[in-house]
Amino acid sequence: MKLLYNLNNKLITTRKYFMHYLSIEGKQKLKGYVSISGAKNSALPLLAASLLSKNKINISNVPDVADVKTLLKLLENLGATSKYDKNHVVIDTREVKSACANYDIVRKMRASILTLGPLLARFGHCEVSMPGGCAIGQRPIDLHLKALEKMGAKIELKDGYVLATAEGGLKGATIIFDKVTVTGSENIIMAASLAHGVTKLLNVAKEPEVVQLCEVLENAGVKIDGIGSANLTIVGSYGKLIDMQDFRVIPDRIEAGTYLCAGAITNSKMTITDVIPTHMESITLKLMQMGFGIETTQDTITILPADKILPVDIETSEYPGFPTDMQAQFMALCTQADGTSIIDERLFENRFMHVSELCRMGTNIKLKGHSATVEGNTDLNSADVMATDLRASSALILAAFVATGTTKVHRIYHLDRGYEDLEGKFSKLGANIQRLSE
Numbered sequence: 284m285k286l287l288y289n290l291n292n293k294l295i296t297t298r299k300y301f302m303h304y305l306s307i308e309g310k311q312k313l314k315g316y317v318s319i320s321g322a323k324n325s326a327l328p329l330l331a332a333s334l335l336s337k338n339k340i341n342i343s344n345v346p347d348v349a350d351v352k353t354l355l356k357l358l359e360n361l362g363a364t365s366k367y368d369k370n371h372v373v374i375d376t377r378e379v380k381s382a383c384a385n386y387d388i389v390r391k392m393r394a395s396i397l398t399l400g401p402l403l404a405r406f407g408h409c410e411v412s413m414p415g416g417c418a419i420g421q422r423p424i425d426l427h428l429k430a431l432e433k434m435g436a437k438i439e440l441k442d443g444y445v446l447a448t449a450e451g452g453l454k455g456a457t458i459i460f461d462k463v464t465v466t467g468s469e470n471i472i473m474a475a476s477l478a479h480g481v482t483k484l485l486n487v488a489k490e491p492e493v494v495q496l497c498e499v500l501e502n503a504g505v506k507i508d509g510i511g512s513a514n515l516t517i518v519g520s521y522g523k524l525i526d527m528q529d530f531r532v533i534p535d536r537i538e539a540g541t542y543l544c545a546g547a548i549t550n551s552k553m554t555i556t557d558v559i560p561t562h563m564e565s566i567t568l569k570l571m572q573m574g575f576g577i578e579t580t581q582d583t584i585t586i587l588p589a590d591k592i593l594p595v596d597i598e599t600s601e602y603p604g605f606p607t608d609m610q611a612q613f614m615a616l617c618t619q620a621d622g623t624s625i626i627d628e629r630l631f632e633n634r635f636m637h638v639s640e641l642c643r644m645g646t647n648i649k650l651k652g653h654s655a656t657v658e659g660n661t662d663l664n665s666a667d668v669m670a671t672d673l674r675a676s677s678a679l680i681l682a683a684f685v686a687t688g689t690t691k692v693h694r695i696y697h698l699d700r701g702y703e704d705l706e707g708k709f710s711k712l713g714a715n716i717q718r719l720s721e
């Protein structure tokens with residue numbers, strides 16, 4: 284039996300930890316308010332960026348999700364000290380000596396690759412395990428490596444590791460990303476912050492999480508022009524760690540979108556709070572096209588029931604386009620629309636793992652290449668279904684809310700990676716949802 288320690292170093296059996304499922308009553312209506320947590324996809328690069336800092340940092344609004352804890356474990360493995368308490372992190376990387384991110388941690392979370400840029404920039408050498416395969420696609424890191432090579436790094440792939448060296452430090456360069464990559468952009472923005480001279484980055488990702496990383500680095504004294512645009516100019520400070528200031532992680536627009544879809548699929552009136560509505564315009568626009576009412580204030584969004592849920596066509600793309608991380612949730616919603624919807628997944632070649640599980644609940648979805656045809660007006664039945672990846676699993680929960688009977692969603696460790704206290708938040712909204720052990 285594999286021994287497993289939880290984050291308080293308490294020994295628990297593998298079986299006990301992994302074998303929970305969610306039991307969800309169907310035919311639910313939701314109501315009330317739900318507060319949205321900090322963004323996982325902002326907290327991860329920002330924690331990696333702490334490797335560039337010459338001082339201890341306090342970070343607030345850090346989501347209590349497994350991926351954050353995995354990255355903290357990786358940073359501690361490198362020699363950092365950290366403390367996590369109620370969405371607040373104190374991280375100190377001044378004592379970091381090692382520049383090796385080992386397979387045992389990286390295999391749990393691909394985003395560990397975000398330590399590559401900062402470690403190489405700080406130490407001039409590092410070893411980072413290659414992130415293995417992923418349920419949603421091949422997800423290569425060639426664009427990360429090519430960009431570092433443009434900055435003078437020597438990259439060798441050996442025994443499943445990226446061995447990178449930059450004698451005399453990384454050099455500023457002009458880099459055009461062949462494809463928009465979120466973590467690729469973040470890795471090179473961090474590397475450029477400690478490089479010699481000026482780096483020009485073209486075709487950079489514009490996601491709000493990338494913007495927050497730039498703003499935190501700018502606040503720490505890094506000169507960055509073009510924040511929020513596809514082209515950045517970064518002036519590095521080779522040999523001088525940066526003076527990172529305390530900050531608050533932005534709200535999680537994908538968690539927020541998931542709750543709005545829960546309100547939509549149950550045709551309920553409910554409000555999400557602690558959000559930035561402008562980060563979610565492509566999501567709320569689609570909901571309005573489907574006939575739902577959307578009311579926003581500075582930091583809340585209220586969804587109002589639709590007289591009739593209308594079908595919609597969706598094509599995933601980079602920000603500010605429709606996020607691929609919301610594709611599965613909208614697919615579940617489209618099964619309740621009055622007509623046929625077409626969903627094109629343009630970013631990941633294998634991001635329809637949820638379809639076969641949704642079909643077990645009685646949906647009628649046909650796949651052809653990167654396109655899914657979703658029939659609406661479907662009465663869903665409860666079933667035992669399996670979570671396959673983070674966002675796919677949230678779609679199964681939404682479907683369970685409108686199914687007849689009690690649905691069991693298994694392998695929910697996928698959910699825990701990116702949703703904080705999901706069953707607690709849905710219970711507050713009136714759902715009958717419980718976490719039970721297998």
Ligand code: EPZ
Nearest residue numbers: 324394422423424425426427463464465466467608630673
């Ligand atoms: C980030 O992944 C997010 N993860 C993903 O969220 C999100 O789905 C994705 O961006 C797209 O929005 C984090 O921020 C931690 P990409 P990332 O590099 O950076 C190809 C979630 O559910 N590509 O922007 O890994 C790649 O295969 C997760 O929270 C290359 O070809 O995605 C894909 O087709 C899932 N070579 C496309 O680019 C590279 O070197 C976009 O991927 C890098 C990427």
